[in-house]
Amino acid sequence: MIEIRHLTKRFEGKNGTVVALQDINLTIRDGDIYGIIGMSGAGKSTLVRCINMLERPEEGSVTVGGKAMESLTPAQLRAERREITMIFQQFNLLMQRTCLKNICFPMELSGTPKAQAEQRAKELLELVGLPDKANAYPAQLSGGQKQRIAIARALATDPKVLLCDEATSALDPNTTHAILQLIQKINRELGITVVVITHQMSVVEEICNNVAILDGGKVVEEGPVAEIFSHPKSDAAKRLVFPSGAPHGGAIPGRRCVRVAFNGSATTDKPLVASLALECQAMVSILAADTRQVHGQTLGSMLLALPEDADGARRALAYIAEYPGISYEEVEA
Amino acid sequence: MSEFFAGKYWQTFLEVLPTIPMETWDTIYSTVLSTALALVIGLPLGVLLVAGEKGGVLPLPKWVMTLLNGFINLLRSIPFLILMIMVIPLSRLIVGTSIGTKAAIVPLVIASFPFVARLIETSLREVDGGVIEAAQSMGATPFQIITKVMIPESLPSLVSNITIAATTILGYGAMAGIIGGGGLGKVAINYGYYRFNWILEYFATALLVVLVQVMQSVGTRLAVRCDKRLR
Numbered sequence A: 001m002i003e004i005r006h007l008t009k010r011f012e013g014k015n016g017t018v019v020a021l022q023d024i025n026l027t028i029r030d031g032d033i034y035g036i037i038g039m040s041g042a043g044k045s046t047l048v049r050c051i052n053m054l055e056r057p058e059e060g061s062v063t064v065g066g067k068a069m070e071s072l073t074p075a076q077l078r079a080e081r082r083e084i085t086m087i088f089q090q091f092n093l094l095m096q097r098t099c100l101k102n103i104c105f106p107m108e109l110s111g112t113p114k115a116q117a118e119q120r121a122k123e124l125l126e127l128v129g130l131p132d133k134a135n136a137y138p139a140q141l142s143g144g145q146k147q148r149i150a151i152a153r154a155l156a157t158d159p160k161v162l163l164c165d166e167a168t169s170a171l172d173p174n175t176t177h178a179i180l181q182l183i184q185k186i187n188r189e190l191g192i193t194v195v196v197i198t199h200q201m202s203v204v205e206e207i208c209n210n211v212a213i214l215d216g217g218k219v220v221e222e223g224p225v226a227e228i229f230s231h232p233k234s235d236a237a238k239r240l241v242f243p244s245g246a247p248h249g250g251a252i253p254g255r256r257c258v259r260v261a262f263n264g265s266a267t268t269d270k271p272l273v274a275s276l277a278l279e280c281q282a283m284v285s286i287l288a289a290d291t292r293q294v295h296g297q298t299l300g301s302m303l304l305a306l307p308e309d310a311d312g313a314r315r316a317l318a319y320i321a322e323y324p325g326i327s328y329e330e331v332e333a
Numbered sequence B: 001m002s003e004f005f006a007g008k009y010w011q012t013f014l015e016v017l018p019t020i021p022m023e024t025w026d027t028i029y030s031t032v033l034s035t036a037l038a039l040v041i042g043l044p045l046g047v048l049l050v051a052g053e054k055g056g057v058l059p060l061p062k063w064v065m066t067l068l069n070g071f072i073n074l075l076r077s078i079p080f081l082i083l084m085i086m087v088i089p090l091s092r093l094i095v096g097t098s099i100g101t102k103a104a105i106v107p108l109v110i111a112s113f114p115f116v117a118r119l120i121e122t123s124l125r126e127v128d129g130g131v132i133e134a135a136q137s138m139g140a141t142p143f144q145i146i147t148k149v150m151i152p153e154s155l156p157s158l159v160s161n162i163t164i165a166a167t168t169i170l171g172y173g174a175m176a177g178i179i180g181g182g183g184l185g186k187v188a189i190n191y192g193y194y195r196f197n198w199i200l201e202y203f204a205t206a207l208l209v210v211l212v213q214v215m216q217s218v219g220t221r222l223a224v225r226c227d228k229r230l231r
Helices: A044-051 A074-081 A099-109 A114-127 A143-155 A173-190 A201-207 A225-230 A235-241 A272-280 A310-322 B002-006 B008-051 B062-077 B080-086 B088-095 B101-125 B129-137 B142-153 B155-179 B184-193 B198-225
Strands: A002-013 A016-028 A033-037 A059-064 A084-088 A161-165 A193-198 A210-215 A218-224 A257-266 A285-294 A297-305 A326-331
Touching: A002 A044, A016 A033, A016 A044, A016 A218, A033 A044, A033 A173, A033 A201, A044 A059, A044 A161, A044 A193, A074 A084, A084 A143, A084 B129, A099 A114, A099 A143, A099 B142, A114 A143, A143 A161, A143 A173, A161 A173, A173 A193, A173 A201, A193 A201, A201 A225, A210 A225, A210 A235, A218 A225, A218 A235, A225 A297, A257 A310, A272 A310, A310 A326, B008 B062, B008 B101, B008 B142, B008 B155, B008 B184, B008 B198, B062 B101, B080 B088, B080 B101, B080 B155, B088 B101, B101 B155, B129 B142, B142 B155, B155 B184, B155 B198, B184 B198
Parallel strands: A033 A193, A033 A210, A084 A161, A161 A193
Antiparallel strands: A002 A016, A002 A059, A210 A218, A257 A297, A257 A326, A285 A297
């Protein structure tokens, strides 16, 4: 379990002190995939570096597996860092070493005999799906392959925690998906707790169970992913869930229009627009829509133009008002 | 034509010619040995210049860094010609004499190790900070980061810069001919400059040029060959 309590981190800059993180409190359960999401500059990379003390917090404590990280001696900290490994956006592989030697690197640091280290490295190459790249140099690999090697390297010392600092931000969507699948597999099969730092909501959606939203150095929302996504309360959360904002415009002058917000109704529920047509014979048209499925729930909003005849419009509105899992408001063109 | 070759300069040239291989060897020997010794002193200093600064892998007290930088700058600002004369007593102390190829190695090393330290510093600074951070995140000690990350990762650049150092030391070594150092520089100065024998002057200089060319191409080739970033 990772427990972060009242963590505050400041940086002394030329223009005075910058508070990068302010009174952060988080609990990450063993075996969880925990997302920390925020815009650039929200402090998420600093936060993840406080977990393995690459950054030292000014106040507060970080406890990993019962050990208070900030009070370890340098030697104890180095030993502990073998249990808490990290992968990076830029992969940070040793460019002058082969892939096999890169994976051997952390074992070399801890004094594992060479033959044993190479044997383990080969197994890890299998695990990440690159058994034929043992003697290739990082420069010969694609971004996704480099990250796989970095993951293999991070697993070499049998860690309990894997920290992923924007691990997929430099990759294309397909490769991102494949890497996320690999991280999920590692979490499931090896039981490693994963902390995912990202600015991409899609990453959190895809693999995280729980999420904390970081904004301006503070945790503004925290909880299970489905809950946060269905009821984003803070502005930061809303911005992340719907980056382009609620759909605007398109309302037709002289026509009654309604904005319908889906607050996490089950996707398997009967479809609203079709139900309007079938059950109350009201033909509405969709003027704008931005909805998405998260963990089986529909989130987002839609702008509907009600039927032109007053009676039809009234019927449709009454139907929408009764519809479960949505809220609505009438909008003027 | 025969008159031309019968001139006294040609006579001297032919007399001196048999000693040229030995003088060439002296130049190579003093260059290689001086470069090696300069590296022995300059490499640790270059490492300290990078690792010891604030935010480095082995931060040292600020006064230590100021002193180190000041010391290196001081030695680098003394012109070689003057430095050679200033260290004559030291050469006597270490080598037992102040004349000859061996004695010239003392001023050569003293003049070149600060330069080497700066070159090493430049090379080590090219190492990506992210890679160093990754090593730290894996529990590497500062010493491991220096020996297993910083130096191996900057090896191609180190090889290039050491080549620059070696060619510069070759040039300094030739200057050492003035205070009695051996080698091709001595030939060019003693016969060419002091006795106006332009033939020997140009001949010895041409050999120095060839040596520099050879060293530079070997160095460049090595640097390219050991760089695994190139496909």
